């Protein structure tokens with residue numbers, strides 16, 4: 481057997497020494513405060529049945545797509561689903577990718593061109609960062625959710641360009657509507673207006689807003705015309721898998737031609753696309769009806785925040801109106817111990833360690849769901865209170 485390189489051994493050992501080694505675990509059946517299945521769609525029988533019905537009615541009995549979408553993989557359901565998504569989201573076009581990771585990689589690595597500028601929030605997801613690092617554009621980060629910092633960077637860029645009298649460039653601003661590790665949001669209305677007034681191209685990742693803020697925040701705030709590209713992911717609030725980029729027809733045409741993570745990969749099998757279609761139909765229904773899963777989730781978010789205040793725990797938490805609520809507990813070892821103590825009492829709450837978040841900002845990340853009961857929410861927070869004063 482080949483020996484494993486010493487440098488790689490050293491990196492693994494560093495992770496172990498920092499209490500940050502990652503291991504694969506089988507999911508438990510504790511009270512779920514950690515999955516991204518915000519509305520319980522991953523186990524919805526309605527979605528499962530609708531998917532099967534759809535596949536049967538179209539006589540789509542394939543296990544796989546047989547190739548990339550540009551070759552043999554572009555089955556009819558893809559086109560219908562993209563049409564359904566663009567109509568639902570009142571956008572000109574939608575393009576499905578195999579995952580949110582692929583969508584972000586493919587978008588950021590292909591759209592900004594050499595000489596263009598990308599301004600990105602300090603806390604954006606790894607998939608957006610990886611796309612940016614593959615781009616030939618110049619990238620600068622701005623302080624988290626800080627429009628003033630974007631304005632300062634823009635002024636600096638303008639002054640520099642004025643002096644050098646350079647060719648026209650595009651400036652892209654990249655953010656999330658709900659941040660995956662903090663659960664907070666930018667002031668999207670103000671940011672979108674600023675971008676429109678200053679001809680900046682705004683890109684918004686909606687991974688953790690879909691299903692929490694109805695169909696997503698860009699749609700809810702009617703910002704479609706002010707946003708250059710919106711990323712929806714289907715593995716979280718929709719409980720299945722895949723992603724879509726929404727925007728103009730030209731954006732779609734460009735991505736089909738230049739986005740490498742779209743072009744050079746086998747397409748999703750018909751079953752996955754049918755599940756996306758069915759889950760989106762369910763989300764549409766939920767967004768229109770009374771006593772929906774969306775409303776149950778939002779009342780759980782309010783209840784959680786209310787309990788935080790009652791128990792005087794809010795000072796430990798990052799302010800958030802979303803389904804992601806984070807309690808800062810500095811130090812990998814300390815936060816892991818707190819997570820284990822909650823797990824022992826039956827609550828699945830994950831510790832988020834550095835380097836996933838920055839040092840001193842390690843945290844317990846509570847993901848709330850429509851199916852969590854108020855009793856479970858009170859229970860986990862009372863247990864947390866005990867664990868924090870130990």
Ligand SMILES: Cc1ncc(COP(=O)(O)O)c(C=O)c1O
Nearest residue numbers: 579580581605607660687713715
């Ligand atoms: C903000 C954000 N964008 C993109 C992704 C990637 O999505 P997917 O899981 O579909 O690859 C994630 C997943 O963790 C995320 O949190």
